[in-house]
Amino acid sequence: MATARPGIITSLEMCGIVKRFPGVLANDGVDFDVRAGEVHALLGENGAGKSTLMKILYGLYQPDAGEILLNGRPLNIASPAQAIRLGIGMIHQHFMLIPPLTVAENVIIGLPSSRRIFVDTDRAARRISELADAYGLQVDPRAFVWQLAVGEQQRVEIIKALYRGADLLILDEPTAVLTPQEVDELFATLRQMKQNGHALIFITHKLHEVMAISDRVTVLRDGRVVGRVATQDTDEAALARMMVGRDVIRTWEKPAITPGQVLLSVEDLEAQSDKGTPALKRVSLEVREGEIVGIAGVSGNGQRELAEAITGLRPVTGGRVIIADRDVTNCSPAEVLAAGLSFIPEGRMTMGVIKEFSVWENAILETHAQPPLARGMFLDFKRIADHTRRLIGDYEVKTPSQETPVKNLSGGNIQKLILARELSRAPKVLVAAQPTRGVDVGATEYIHRRLIEQRSQGTATLLISEDLDEIMALSDRIAVMYEGQIMGVVRGDEASPEQLGLLMAGVRS
Amino acid sequence: MINELLKEGALILILASGVRLATPYLFAALGEMIGQRSGVLNLGVDGTMMLSAFTAFYVTFASGSLALGVLVGVLTGGLMGLIMAVVSVTMRAEQGISGIGLHLFGLGMSNLLFRLSLGAISTVEGFRPLSVPILSDLPVIGAVFFRHNVLVYLAFVLVPVAWVVLFRTPLGLKIRAVGENPQAADTLGVSVTGIRYLCVIIGGMMSGLAGTYLSIGLNNMYVDNITNGMGWIAVALVYFGRWHPWGVLAGSLLFSVVNALQIWVQVRGIAIPYEFAVMMPYVLTIVALAFAVRRAQQPAALSKPYERAEA
Numbered sequence: 001m002a003t004a005r006p007g008i009i010t011s012l013e014m015c016g017i018v019k020r021f022p023g024v025l026a027n028d029g030v031d032f033d034v035r036a037g038e039v040h041a042l043l044g045e046n047g048a049g050k051s052t053l054m055k056i057l058y059g060l061y062q063p064d065a066g067e068i069l070l071n072g073r074p075l076n077i078a079s080p081a082q083a084i085r086l087g088i089g090m091i092h093q094h095f096m097l098i099p100p101l102t103v104a105e106n107v108i109i110g111l112p113s114s115r116r117i118f119v120d121t122d123r124a125a126r127r128i129s130e131l132a133d134a135y136g137l138q139v140d141p142r143a144f145v146w147q148l149a150v151g152e153q154q155r156v157e158i159i160k161a162l163y164r165g166a167d168l169l170i171l172d173e174p175t176a177v178l179t180p181q182e183v184d185e186l187f188a189t190l191r192q193m194k195q196n197g198h199a200l201i202f203i204t205h206k207l208h209e210v211m212a213i214s215d216r217v218t219v220l221r222d223g224r225v226v227g228r229v230a231t232q233d234t235d236e237a238a239l240a241r242m243m244v245g246r247d248v249i250r251t252w253e254k255p256a257i258t259p260g261q262v263l264l265s266v267e268d269l270e271a272q273s274d275k276g277t278p279a280l281k282r283v284s285l286e287v288r289e290g291e292i293v294g295i296a297g298v299s300g301n302g303q304r305e306l307a308e309a310i311t312g313l314r315p316v317t318g319g320r321v322i323i324a325d326r327d328v329t330n331c332s333p334a335e336v337l338a339a340g341l342s343f344i345p346e347g348r349m350t351m352g353v354i355k356e357f358s359v360w361e362n363a364i365l366e367t368h369a370q371p372p373l374a375r376g377m378f379l380d381f382k383r384i385a386d387h388t389r390r391l392i393g394d395y396e397v398k399t400p401s402q403e404t405p406v407k408n409l410s411g412g413n414i415q416k417l418i419l420a421r422e423l424s425r426a427p428k429v430l431v432a433a434q435p436t437r438g439v440d441v442g443a444t445e446y447i448h449r450r451l452i453e454q455r456s457q458g459t460a461t462l463l464i465s466e467d468l469d470e471i472m473a474l475s476d477r478i479a480v481m482y483e484g485q486i487m488g489v490v491r492g493d494e495a496s497p498e499q500l501g502l503l504m505a506g507v508r509s
Numbered sequence: 510m511i512n513e514l515l516k517e518g519a520l521i522l523i524l525a526s527g528v529r530l531a532t533p534y535l536f537a538a539l540g541e542m543i544g545q546r547s548g549v550l551n552l553g554v555d556g557t558m559m560l561s562a563f564t565a566f567y568v569t570f571a572s573g574s575l576a577l578g579v580l581v582g583v584l585t586g587g588l589m590g591l592i593m594a595v596v597s598v599t600m601r602a603e604q605g606i607s608g609i610g611l612h613l614f615g616l617g618m619s620n621l622l623f624r625l626s627l628g629a630i631s632t633v634e635g636f637r638p639l640s641v642p643i644l645s646d647l648p649v650i651g652a653v654f655f656r657h658n659v660l661v662y663l664a665f666v667l668v669p670v671a672w673v674v675l676f677r678t679p680l681g682l683k684i685r686a687v688g689e690n691p692q693a694a695d696t697l698g699v700s701v702t703g704i705r706y707l708c709v710i711i712g713g714m715m716s717g718l719a720g721t722y723l724s725i726g727l728n729n730m731y732v733d734n735i736t737n738g739m740g741w742i743a744v745a746l747v748y749f750g751r752w753h754p755w756g757v758l759a760g761s762l763l764f765s766v767v768n769a770l771q772i773w774v775q776v777r778g779i780a781i782p783y784e785f786a787v788m789m790p791y792v793l794t795i796v797a798l799a800f801a802v803r804r805a806q807q808p809a810a811l812s813k814p815y816e817r818a819e820a
Contacts, residue, residue, distance in 0.1 A: 060696070060817060081698025096693035098686050099809075109686045110697040113679045160697070 009087050009167035009199055010071050011035045012057075017066035019052050026052040027063070028223040034168065039190060039200045041214035041231070043207075043243055045440045046411065049223040050203045051093070054170045057201075058090045059083040081110075089161025090170040095153050099146035103156050104128060106145055107163050124163075131162050135189050150298055151182040158189065168199040175209055177299055180468065180501035187213050205243070205441075206469075207236040219243055244441045252448060252473055255456055259476070260289030263324050263340075263460035264310070264429045270318030271309040279305035281484040282319065287429065287460040292451065294475030294492070295464040298504050302484035303464045304346060307433045310462070311343045312336040324428045337366060340428035344418055344435050346464070348411065352418045355407035359399050360388040362406050363421050395420035396446065412443025419450060430454060433464040448474060468497055482506040513777065523773050524653040527766035528661065529727060533558070533719040533736075534761040535664040537743035538750065539671050540715025542757055544590075545747055546675065547708035548688040548810040549597055552608025554716045555740025556615020557589040561720030563619040566731040567626055569633045578725050579660075579718075586717015589615060590710040598705045601814035612740070620733055627731070635729035636660055660718070660726040667715075671754040684708055688808035691815040701815050716740065745794050751806050760797070764790055 012034050019027040026049045034040040044050045055061045057068065059077040067074050070086060077083050083090075097106050104124045114120045125141035132138055137155040145153060154174060161169055171190075175183045190200055190213060202214055210217050211231060219227040219242040227242040241247060264287040273279035279302045287293045297303055308314035310321050312333040320329045323339040331339075345351035353362045364373050364384055372383050388402050397416045399409055406414055415435065422430065432451065436444040451474060455461060465471050471478055475492040480503035487503040513519055537554050544551050565582030569575055589611060596607045636658035645655035675681040683704050686694040691701045719739070724731045742764065750756030771786040 058696070079698065080696050084698050090696065092696065096690065096696045098689040098693055100689060101682070101685065105682055108679070109682050109694060110699040111679070117679075118677050119679055119682060 008197070009036060011069075012071075012088075012168055012199065013069040014053065014057065015067050015069065017053060017056060017068075018064045019049075019056060019061060020064050025223050027056070027066075029066070030220070030223070030225055032218055032225070034199045034201050036167070036197045036199045037194055038215040039194055039202050039213050041202045041204060041210040041217045042220065043204060043210055043217055043239060044220035045205055045243060046438050047440065048220040048243075050220055051172060052223075053220070054090065054172060054201065054203060057083070058088060058170060084164050084166075087165055087167040088170070089164060089166025089168070091154070091157045091161065091172060091174055093172040093174075093176060095157055097145045097153055097156060100144065102142055102144050103139055103148075103159075104141040106156060107141075107160050111164070127163065128159055131159050135162065135192050136185065137189060150177045150300070151179070151185070154178070154182075154186070155189075167197070168201070169193065170201045170203070172203045173205070174202070175204065175206065177466070179298055179504040180497045181505055183209070207239050207243075210239060211236060221245060240441075252452060254452055254474075254476075257290040257456065259291040260458065262286045262288050264462060265322040266306075266310065266319070267322070268319035269306070269309055269316060269321065271305050271314050271316055273305060279484050280309060283481075283484070283486055284319075285479055285486060285489070287462050289458045289460055290455055291476045292455050292461040292463055292474050292492075294471035294478040295462065295481055296468060296471045296478055296500055296504060297466070297481035299466050301481045301504075303466075303481055304433070305484075306481070307343070307345070307431050307462075307464055310336075310431055311341065337425075342422035342425055342427035342430045344415075344422055344430070344432040346433035346437065348414055348418065348438075349407075353406045353414060356405055358403045358405055359392070359397070359409075359417065360384055360402040362417060363388045363391050365421065367425065391417070391420040391424055394424075395450075410440075412439045415439050415443060415447060419447060423450065423454060427454075427459055430459050430461045431464070432461060434466065435463070436465075436467065436470060444470075468500060472497070472500075480504055519773065521649060521652045523769045524766065525656070526769040526772065527762065528653060529657060530765035530768050531761040532657075532661045532664040532726070533722050533739055534743050534746055534765060535668065535758065536719035536722065537716045537740055538746040538757045538761060539664075539667055539754060540712035540719075541744055542747045542750065542752055542754070543671065543675075543684070543715075544709045544712035545811055546688045546752060546808055547684050547705045548691060548808055548813060548815070549593070549705055549709050549712075550604045550608060550812040551590070551593050551597075551611070551709060551712055552605060552744060553589060553593055553611025553615060553713075553740075554719075554743050555736050555738065556612035556619075557586050557713055557716040558615075558720035558723065558736045558740045559619040559734070560589060560615040561585040561717035562724040562735045563622055563720075563731055565717075565721035566633065566724035567622070569635075569725050570627070570631060575636060575725060579721055582721030582725075583714045583717045586720065587710050587714040589716070590713020591706075593713065594706045594709040597814065598702055598709065601816060604812045604814070616734075623731060623733065630730055630732055632730040633725060635725040635727075658726055660722045663718075664722070665758075668754045668758045675754070685808075688810055691810050691813075692817075695815075695817065705815075716743075719743070742791075742794060745798055748807070749794070749797055752808065763797075764794060767793055 014030065014032045017027045017030045030053055032053060042050050052061065056063050059079045059082055068077060104121045107128055108124045114123055128141040137159055139152050139155045145156065174186060178186060194200060204210060214231045216230055217239065218225055219239065221243060266283060266285050269280050269283045271280040283306060285293065295303055305314055309316050312331050316330050320327055323341055326339045328336045328339050349355050367373055368379060373380055373387060385402065392399060395416045397420060398413050436447050451461060463474055472495055477489055478492055478495050478500065479489045480487045480500055482504060483506065487508055490499065537558060541551060541554055561582040564585040565578040568581040569578030593607065593611050596602045597604045638656050638658050641655040645651040675684065683694065683699050686699060687701050687704045695701050723735050746757055746760040749760040768790045771789045774781055774786050775783050
């Protein structure tokens with residue numbers, strides 16, 4: 001605990017940072033710096049090395065080469081505890097909170113108490129309220145974290161860092177789980193912090209956020225810095241080009257299609273969450289032939305339960321699910337698939353594939369027992385190999401071989417393999433949950449193109465996504481879910497982020 | 510049978526015996542609870558109790574000092590805890606399996622040492638009951654609670670102590686944080702490894718106390734398999750008590766009073782097959798576990814080794 005605090009952080013530099021993981025060069029000589037009173041955005045695709053760089057700064061990883069200068073003095077950050085003492089705070093992408101504890105308890109974990117061997121939650125609660133007032137971070141210190149909405153949980157994370165006296169704050173994709181309005185509130189807090197002389201590092205892959213909040217931008221690609229500019233001297237298109245290395249298609253031309261008959265119909269659907277609480281409250285919607293219906297909403301408002309209730313993975317406690325005129329309510333997943341459904345689950349590694357299995361084994365998970373892949377009770381390996389080769393080729397899955405375990409592929413390629421498997425069954429109905437989450441821009445583009453092609457072929461698609469941009473780009477109609485209910489349905493070409501954001505927050509317009 | 514049971518003397522006898530029998534469960538289950546709160550499932554409780562029961566007994570037998578016996582019994586338990594911590598925290602082994610290994614080690618080791626050193630059943634002068642002034646003269650309550658030996662009192666005092674530590678101190682907050690979300694604790698500068706070592710070693714020491722109580726506090730002798738599965742019941746009591754000191758106390762008392770009752774039934778020669786009487790507490794445990802415990806209540810990181818995710 002002896003490290004003296006070297007005063008307020010005025011500048012921080014990272015020079016020539018190199019970090020290797022087995023088989024990957026995550027950071028390859030990265031330079032980065034931030035000054036008090038500015039927001040420096042760190043932009044890059046998933047896997048570009050942003051998080052690794054920041055985990056080095058926060059003492060979670062040790063760099064293989066390079067140095068860190070704080071206020072011009074070189075130092076070594078050996079642990080998060082030391083980073084905290086130096087005045088560095090980090091808001092992690094996945095919140096580092098402990099749900100059964102209160103807000104105040106979460107804030108003071110690991111800190112010495114003014115009452116020596118006893119905790120002093122009263123004093124902590126007062127200090128939390130002060131910070132909350134100063135920065136517009138309203139939250140009840142005595143509430144349990146599990147009771148809080150996602151936006152409030154994030155405020156707790158920020159308070160945790162401020163409570164520890166953080167001058168420099170690292171925010172790792174802080175907007176991923178927020179509604180547009182919550183993003184605005186977060187940005188107001190960040191501007192306040194900037195004014196008070198905090199140095200802020202804002203990690204993101206969303207271009208409009210970079211333009212909205214940052215003073216400078218550093219772009220990372222494949223572990224290297226590919227550009228650093230003042231935000232006022234650039235625009236979204238230029239940043240996208242830097243981030244991906246080529247021009248990016250950001251809006252889609254959807255061919256005009258008149259939706260046909262109803263292929264997926266959900267009537268007054270009810271289901272329970274894992275905890276046994278009501279997760280779906282009389283949800284009704286229809287998806288027609290040649291139509292993409294988007295389900296928008298903040299994570300945890302029943303989207304996962306909806307997908308699972310439709311696909312037979314979760315018991316339906318009320319209402320009906322009808323696929324192509326067949327009532328499949330509470331049918332087994334196999335029966336639902338047989339009725340003409342394909343499913344891209346949100347848990348890519350847990351539900352989408354068996355990660356220890358090879359590419360070909362994963363490619364035939366659903367069809368292995370039927371001809372032509374099976375001959376009697378045996379697998380027909382020649383046909384399976386042909387089938388897999390065709391899928392790999394058609395869907396541009398990059399894999400060393402068919403025998404490669406799926407866990408060795410990148411997220412984008414695994415998702416393409418799942419897409420190949422699901423779409424090759426010529427589905428009448430497709431339920432796609434978070435199809436591009438954690439996938440690089442190239443693969444995202446590809447997946448979007450395939451979904452639109454599928455629409456042209458007459459598939460009825462239910463697209464569940466927390467990425468509002470994705471929902472707005474692809475959907476013919478958008479339904480917004482909040483606390484297990486559909487708050488409203490909007491036409492895709494008429495929807496605005498503000499309107500959707502209000503519905504996502506439970507405000508009916 | 511009911512008439513006999515309702516006589517005051519019989520009831521007091523059963524309850525007092527229940528309090529004595531609850532002692533080893535309390536020590537072991539409170540210790541196991543602390544370990545589990547930090548996220549480590551230690552199934553080596555029974556073996557740890559056996560080994561400590563032996564070492565405490567042997568040292569007392571050889572030296573004549575009960576204090577030395579307790580000290581060695583506790584240290585033995587702490588050492589067993591340390592082994593568990595090295596295997597499950599540092600080496601990140603599957604906790605369920607390593608705990609069973611630890612149990613078997615304790616079982617075999619205590620049998621072996623017993624054969625090598627004593628070879629035959631011997632007895633020692635164990636802890637004597639210590640009546641608490643004034644309180645022990647209270648009707649019923651005095652006889653039930655306040656005429657026991659010092660280890661019994663210690664076990665019951667440890668219940669509120671465990672509660673205060675877990676829920677009113679910064680240390681307890683760290684323990685709970687590590688058991689629920691070690692990653693979050695790590696990012697706040699809490700040493701996950703340090704906290705888990707501490708808790709597992711303390712848990713081992715308390716299992717050691719449980720074993721020590723059996724050999725020099727309750728039976729005043731050492732026999733093979735002295736625990737008779739008590740360590741396993743203690744693990745079940747942690748679940749039954751929902752990882753809460755008061756819950757563990759309630760479970761320990763319920764279980765041991767039923768146990769005392771079945772012993773009384775046997776001693777009185779009441780016409781119930783004795784196998785059935787012996788089964789009673791265990792059946793009760795299974796039934797209670799089936800109804801009392803939901804998975805959602807256990808520490809979220811229980812039995813999950815922690816490693817800072819790389820890449």
